[in-house]
Amino acid sequence: MRCLMCESLSLKHICKSCQSTYLKPSLYKRHLQDGTLVLSFYKYDDIKDLLHTKHTDIGFYIYNILAKNSLKKFANTFNMQDTFVSIAVDDNPDENYSHTAILNRVLNSSRIKPVYNKLLAQDSVSYSGKSRAYRLANPRNFHLKAFKQKNVILVDDIITTGTTLLEAVKILQASDKEVFLCLTLCDVSP
Ligand SMILES: [Zn+2]
Numbered sequence: 101m102r103c104l105m106c107e108s109l110s111l112k113h114i115c116k117s118c119q120s121t122y123l124k125p126s127l128y129k130r131h132l133q134d135g136t137l138v139l140s141f142y143k144y145d146d147i148k149d150l151l152h153t154k155h156t157d158i159g160f161y162i163y164n165i166l167a168k169n170s171l172k173k174f175a176n177t178f179n180m181q182d183t184f185v186s187i188a189v190d191d192n193p194d195e196n197y198s199h200t201a202i203l204n205r206v207l208n209s210s211r212i213k214p215v216y217n218k219l220l221a222q223d224s225v226s227y228s229g230k231s232r233a234y235r236l237a238n239p240r241n242f243h244l245k246a247f248k249q250k251n252v253i254l255v256d257d258i259i260t261t262g263t264t265l266l267e268a269v270k271i272l273q274a275s276d277k278e279v280f281l282c283l284t285l286c287d288v289s290p
Contacts, residue, residue: 104150104162113161114150123147125170128287130259132266136279138259140287141170147286151258154199163202163257171255171283172206179211184280185249186214189256189268190221190240203285204255212253218245219254219268227264235263242271254282259289 102108103115105122114123125141132138144151150166153159186207188200204214221240230238252272256265259282269279 104158112165113158114165119165119169123166123169125173130262130287130289132262132269132282134266134269136265136269136282138262138265138282138284138287139174140259140284141174142166142286143290144258144286144288151286154257159199160197160202163197163199164206166285167203167206170285171203174283175207175209175212178209180280182211182251182280183249184212184251184253185247186212186253186255186283187218187272188214188216189219189254189264190242191216192220199257200255203257203283207253207255207283213249215247215249218247219243219271220245227260232261232263235261239267240264242268244271244275246275250276250278252277252279254279255284256282257285259284259287 103110103118104113105118108115128140130138150162153162186204188204191198191201201216207214219242222243223241227235254268265282272279
C-alpha cells in the first residue's frame with residue numbers, strides 16, 4: 101500500500117518515517133472546571149485529516165497508529181505506585197470498532213489495566229460543531245457499569261469544551277471512584 105501522508109510504498113497506512121516525523125507526541129495540559137487534569141498528545145489541527153478517517157474503512161488502522169505513537173508511549177513511562185483502571189468514554193462499537201476502545205487498549209501496562217464497556221452514553225447526541233450551550237443542554241447521560249477498582253484514568257479521543265469528560269468524572273465520583281487524570285488523543289483548543 102501507499103503511505104497516506106507521503107504516498108511512498110509502505111507496509112502500514114502511515115510509513116515509519118512519517119510516523120516519526122509527523123506523529124511525534126507532545127504533552128498538552130489543561131484542567132476541567134472541577135480541576136481534573138487532562139493530558140493530550142496532539143493538537144486537533146495537526147491530525148484532523150487523520151481523525152476524519154474515523155468513519156471510513158481505514159479508521160481502525162489509523163487510530164491504532166495514533167494510539168501507539170501517543171498513549172502507548174505514555175503508558176510505558178507511567179510509573180506511579182498505585183495501579184489504575186482505564187476507562188474509555190462511550191466505547192460502544194457504533195460501526196465495526198470503537199475508536200475510543202483502541203486508545204484504551206494500548207494503555208495496558210504495569211500500572212494501567214484497561215476495562216471495556218463501563219461508561220456508555222444512553223443518548224447518542226452528536227456534539228460535532230455544536231456550542232458549549234448545546235452540549236450542556238444535551239448531556240450524554242452516561243450509564244456506568246459496576247467495577248471494583250477505585251482509581252480511574254479516563255480516555256477519550258478529542259477534548260473540545262470538556263463537557264463530556266466533566267460529565268463522566270461526575271458520574272464516576274458519584275460511584276465513589278477517583279479520577280486521577282483524563283487522557284485524550286488531541287485537544288481542539290488553540
Ligand atoms: Zn509516509
